Amino acid sequence: MTITTLGFDADDTLWHNERVFKLTEERFAALLAEYTEIDHLEERLLAAERRNLKHYGYGIKGFVLSMIETAIEVTDQKVPASILSEILDAGRDMTTHPVEPLPHVADTLLAVKDDYRLILITKGDLFDQERKLAASRLGEYFDAVEIVSEKTAATYETLFDRHGSGAASAMMIGNSVKSDILPALEAGSHGVHVPYEITWAMEQAEVPIGADRFHTIAHLGELPDLLQRLAP
Incomplete structure (x- = not known):
């Protein structure tokens, strides 16, 4: 799909x-x-x-x-x-620490935003997540922003139905295997793991090697090429 x-x-x-x-x-x-x-x-x-x-x-x-x-x-x-x-x-x-976007982020969002619906899906404190998004100046790239209490398969099913054409035609991109990848795969979406230098102990999980629709990229700058390879 x-x-x-x-x-x-x-x-x-x-x-x-x-x-x-x-x-x-x-x-x-x-x-x-x-x-x-x-x-x-x-x-x-x-x-x-x-x-x-x-x-x-x-x-x-x-x-x-x-x-x-x-x-x-x-x-x-x-x-x-x-x-x-x-x-x-x-x-x-x-709560006042400067927000520093990772390399390739702005360029990648700009490169894909005209061809896909972009949804920011994050968990955490509402006030702080809104602060960081505003400070990052990345909000303009997203069609919707969802701040949730937990990321589960049901969460992704609901959000991708609400803002897209369903989980089966969606891709979730993130650094946490536990929160961003495994539940997205369970929902039927693609999951793209972008490893970060530090992983909180509560977010650690085994990478689902060989799982259908699972992908790994070294940084967000590799996302456009991955999407091009997956295009029908």
Whole structure:
């Protein structure tokens, strides 16, 4: 079936994002260095994030609350208020961090936008995702923007029906195998993996080598050639 609709992930597909979280984790570790070992702290923070996803969802706010919870836990509830204040400052700094588009992104979106419907499909905090999209200046390339709480096969079926001609004639492009590729393939779409230098532990999954409609490209600049090869 002819591909008519392209879905794009945002964070670490269109612009750098995980770098900001890693820098903040390093800042968090420095604040609590006298209370616990760094490796142990990383494990505790990840466990808190995993527990809190169902309460706070994805994004900076949930991350900051998980850091505060972890700080309370590893200090046996003795964490100084000054450290909690610095954690909050770190979270605020994340919300104002410059948005840096990845290489080839703008040129690729410009190259394909006249031939396909382009849908931005991202998960996370509504306010922060809208901020990053505005700061990236990439919004003009998209026919629709969808900020969702989770990416599942049902999510892609619904969105590609809403904005395109169905999942079977759509392609989802992103850096997360777990969120961008596997559920899109399950929905019947093409899935294009664009690896990023860092993958959050909660987004790691095995690449579906040999799966029908699965593709890998080194960067978004290779997308137009892939679409040309798949054209009927």
